[in-house]
Amino acid sequence: MRTARCLDNLPPYLFARIDAKRAAIEATGADVISLGIGDPDMPTPEHVVDAMARAIRDPKNHRYPDYAGSPEFRRACADYMSRRFGVSVDPEREVLALIGSKEGIAHLVTAFVDPGEYVLAPSIGYPVYSGGATLMSANAYFMPMKEENGFLADFSNIPADALAKAKIMFIGYPNNPTGAVATEEYFDRAIAFCREHDLLLAHDNAYWDICFDGYRAPSILERPGAKDVCIEFFSLSKPYNMTGWRIGWACGNETAVQALGTVKNNLDSGQFTAVQEAAIAALSGPQDCVGEMRRLYERRRDEIVGALRGVGMACNAPKATIYVWAKVPEGETSESFATKLLEEAHVVVTPGNGYGPDGEGFIRISLTTPDDKLLEAVRRIERLRR
């Protein structure tokens, strides 16, 4: 049996070697602490679970959902965009429910990119941007992303051939995995560039509500003219501890939203309406749960940043996201240092090169580990480097 050639072109799972070592160490009975996964450890807020419990008992929700999302869900998303960002989107034409934003990001490529064409993806980033292209037998050009430029993806030197064949530019700030945030000026330049080169600008805004030190992350749709070229992706996964529920939305440019909807109409039949009702409760209900979570992550961030600096490792305290992105010590690579932490401290971190070429020389530490485990991991890191 012969599977599609594009499957062979997907990159190998880069964390496989670390995973195998971890399994071997755990088999000896050692207690391994994982700071590797970006998946909130706290439960979904109670009022959201209650809304789901009510919705699941309503027989009207047992039938096929509205493919684009229920009118009520899309209205709640549009109201949220207006309240939180001052952005106006038409819930009927410019908002689409997603089965998690990963799904929407991957299918956006199906909606815009033909075989042999290009997406422009950040060279340190969420693997779905380029993976979606590979699955379409298309290509990814990786835009350099350097620390000296604040980890803002650089689109100023894209080779003419790739640019001519490019259809979508992906960016995402606050950024996974670097924790970097974008300036308004950067967004404006990206919008102008995409307008000039007839590209769709896709902004992945998964961490807009997980911000620290008083920072407030914008929507790219706040920028003038953004709706002419931009689609933006939002997910309830991180701000409401809902990774398992699979719900998010895309909004922005009508042509882009409708094209993505057409792809989805042919592939899925929408998200369970009861999940959408729970999401309405999350977006429209009290937001103190999000504030509490911000404080929790901020405290964990400070513990990790303090521990890393204490052992001489350079890292910025991120203004947003659930990650600390740290430079590995002199003489180490991402993988050698991640291996050392695993073998000598029994702590799992993610090697930065797994996120793309410019991630080499860094590790990513996730803040979604319960406090006692996180503190124990910090103690082990401190012992290791003394």
Ligand SMILES: *Cc1c(COP(=O)(O)O)cnc(C)c1O
């Ligand atoms: C977690 C995350 C998402 C959201 O994924 P869902 O499919 O909505 O759970 C999207 N983009 C990035 C960069 C992420 O880290």
